[in-house]
Amino acid sequence: VSMTGNESSNYIPKAPIFLPEGPWKQIPGGVTAAEGFKAAGMYGGLRAKGEKPDLALVTCDVDAISAGAFTMNVVAAAPVLYCKKALDVAKTARAVLINAGQANAATGDAGYQDVIECASALAELLQMRPEEVLIESTGVIGHRIKKEALLNSLPKLVASLSSSIEGADSAAVAITTTDLVSKSLAIESQVGGRTVRVGGMAKGSGMIHPNMA
């Protein structure tokens, strides 16, 4: 049974957002608020339990200048190692694929190869170079990604990409694990006399003491 975008985006409540006063205006949209970005979230059968969406994708219509901050835990998951390499070789990226359910940490070379295979398959579908696809994973440490389920879901995930608020909201739900609420926000402000939008989504509820560089 496939869930509509609307059902995905409202699967769990949204977090209250605490923004200080400032020269900005909060707008709906999360990761799709800024020009050129699309997002999608769906259930791909990756979770151990339940049918909450567990696969998210954020894409950019153009080569986007990329940056990343990563855990300094030396037991770093395969997607962390992969993204660090990708950012080393390329200043731009066009897609971020995120799975929830398996952390793909402590999974050795096989786990790393899984990341490369998923990035390559998505790059082919989106007609991009593999190093323009970045990967994030979250879930149980020691478990490899349910690769077949993920690869089978990619065509549908790509087909459901949209620049709508629902696209952003469903992606924000799909990246959660033990979160009780989804986290997503966007603002609009004037920078250099132009209207600029900054948005984002995040997940996290337990194992939280980030030390990223």
Next chain:
Amino acid sequence: TLLGVITTDAMVASDVWRKMVQIAVNRSFNQITVDGDTSTNDTVIALASGLSGLTRIVSINSYEAMQLQECLDVVMQGLAKSIAWDGEGATCLIEVSVTGADSETEAAKIARSVASSSLAAVYGRDPNWGRIACAAGYAGIPFHQNKLQVLLGDILLMEAGEPQPFDRAAASNYLRKAGETHGTVEIHISVGDGLGSGQAWGCDLSYDYVKINAEYTT
């Protein structure tokens, strides 16, 4: 595990963007804590499409860069706070604000030390100024303890390094109300006369946290 994806349509040079993202991460996600466990997977990816038509920002010291940095900070802080607010078993968000340090980095470190300490007392609705002072003191940042001031909300608990008489019931009610409404407990700390200030966010430690993680298995 913390994951994040940040997007903007600002046009910014790669080296500037990467510096800005790290600065914003240091002022937001790196300043939150729920349980003191740094994950194997924590990642934030930030993409700038440049499609807003803004002239490319090529210097981090430009006015436009400062404007964009402010926007980046507030988006990441908003997301970071919502993670701390949603900590496993949490009944309230704890926001620790430190002023008077010699630098932003030092203030941030003190703030995060306080937010990281197992402030079970917040869950117990106990205005435990002693634990707050202790956590500030072991942050690894030197300061004159006779300059330490601690407020819970707007209730003065400590001044010049010593406890002050305060309305215990009011302080406890402040904590209880935050717990009942899943609101915010504000802890304000001043450690001197410096210009450095910083913030950190955490949540209270409840029985539910233990229960959730006792049942969780890798």
